[in-house]
Amino acid sequence: MTDAAQAGETRVAVCQICPDVDDPGSTLQRTVDAIEDAAARGANVVVLPELSSSGYMFRDKAELRSLAQKRDGRAVTAWAGLAQRHDLVVVAGLAEDDGELFNSAVLIDAGELRAVYRKAHLWDSEKTVGFTPGDDEPPVIETAHGRIAVMICYDAEFPEWVRLPALAGADLLCVPANWPLYPRPAGERPGEIIRAQANAAVNRMFVAVADRAGTERGQQWTGGSVIIDADGYPVAGPTLGAPTTLLADLRLSAARDKHISAHNDVHADRRPELYRAWLP
Amino acid sequence: MTDAAQAGETRVAVCQICPDVDDPGSTLQRTVDAIEDAAARGANVVVLPELSSSGYMFRDKAELRSLAQKRDGRAVTAWAGLAQRHDLVVVAGLAEDDGELFNSAVLIDAGELRAVYRKAHLWDSEKTVGFTPGDDEPPVIETAHGRIAVMICYDAEFPEWVRLPALAGADLLCVPANWPLYPRPAGERPGEIIRAQANAAVNRMFVAVADRAGTERGQQWTGGSVIIDADGYPVAGPTLGAPTTLLADLRLSAARDKHISAHNDVHADRRPELYRAWLP
Helix, strand or coil, rough: CCHHHHHHEEEEEEEEECCCCCHHHHHHHHHHHHHHHHHHHEEEECCCCCCCCCCCCCCCHHHHHHHCCCCCCCCHHHHHHHHHHHCCCEEEEEEEEEEEEEEEEEEEECCCCCCEEEEECCCCCCHCCCCCCCCCCEEEEECEEEEEEEEEHHHHHCCHHHHHHHCCCCEEEEEEECCCCCCCCCCCCCHHHHHHHHHHHHHHCCEEECCCEECCCCECCCCCEEECCCCCCCCEECCCCCCCCEEECCCCHHHHHEEEEEECCCCCCCHHHHHHHHHH | HHHHHHHHCCEEEEECCCCCCCCHHHHHHHHHHHHHHHHHHHCCCCEECCCCCCCCCCCCCHHHHHCEECCCCCCHHHHHHHHHHHCCCHHHHHHHEEEEEEEEEEEECCCCEEEEECCCCCCCCCHHHCCCCCCCCEEEEEEEEEEEEECCCHHHHCHHHHHHHHHHHCCEEECCCCCCCCCCCCCCCHHHHHHHHHHHHHCCCEEEEEECCEECCEEEEEECCCEECCCCCCEEECCCCCCCCEEEEEEEHHHHHCCCCCECCCCCCCCHCHHHHHCC
């Protein structure tokens, strides 16, 4: 058992690496190095960015297809080997080729591929470069290290989407992301982090975002990786910008108590019968 | 026309006053003084806290009933007179006696009572002291100063509830609140403000929260009033704690463009057909 596990906690690592669409070999190696490093530091759960096997800034669909992989391809095989060797959960973004192309994320638990989630809410040029949006709910996987859910980047900007795994009992939501850098007022956090904090608090669920670092074909990235507790406050990061690995020991069982006052429970207090106007 | 109106903007005031359940006369007078002051400073929309006619810390249902008023009672009559005299929109919290007792907020537009909203998600002792939860959606009222929606305090902790007026076209969500003071990590904003920022950004809608100040029967309040733009960043406040009036000139028409990238629109990108698992 790791130190964290002995204390009833889960050590979560988010690895803010620099995938590079112009350098596929180094890109895969960086994911391997990041997982090895996190394992050496006692991590039980390791989260890598969106499209961490390929980079993001595809020129066109042909290039995307050339960098996409099957779910039993090189990247997943490498990650599964590491997950097995170190008894880890790995959550990592993958450009998935299943005939159609998906912006996916895999959840690997101790060597076994437990879930492949396909991004349901596509961002900007993802809509034009050839990705197909996924139609399936975010998975919630019971692992030895907690009940872990997965969604990808822009998905987390839809609080109704975040509710689904939260209501299904997720303790920890892992979010591989590639957050483009936008201007913001001085002294303010990136808005994506603020929304991730809100997602955590309104569900009393831990959230671990692995953003990417660096600049790729002229696109600057936020580098806003962060681990947020069930009260909605960061417990590791954000550091903003540079490659880094953030670690936090989380008592994930805290997410199973949704009370926030003597008479309030963030899930039981919902009134879904009043929310029907949401639907088409 | 006011200065703000001439520039195509709406001047919004949030008045962080101190209602006091032990001093009903001063409590009503403070609302009158706050509206007069905001009017003198050119406000077009004035937002007062939750239960601003009565205070909050009711001992029991009998005391609540003794301080509750009809919707044509003294408080609404006073506010409507000021709204008419100064050509204002007033949004203010009212302990409403309609046989049953409601934690309500009124929207008065230039002297006319346009809406009474009843809090749908009750907080803590509100559930035991005798309030009945409301069952109606937050109103969205077309006024001379923009399309204005209203909900109350804990309601805004439910992003699905916030979506309803946002999807119905609200430019500005006014939130009378009484935020109890909770501990938070050093350097962090109150979580309620973070969630209000998220609500604004995921809907590209302005949000104006009028919190209360002071201590009442031992309960400390956050005093976290804030005016937030459609990008989710504060443009006035938070100052935290003391009585104050915050003012901001808002170009509310910005809320009618939901685009955040060439190919993304925060409302059109929703996939409500996938959100059905929300419902009972």
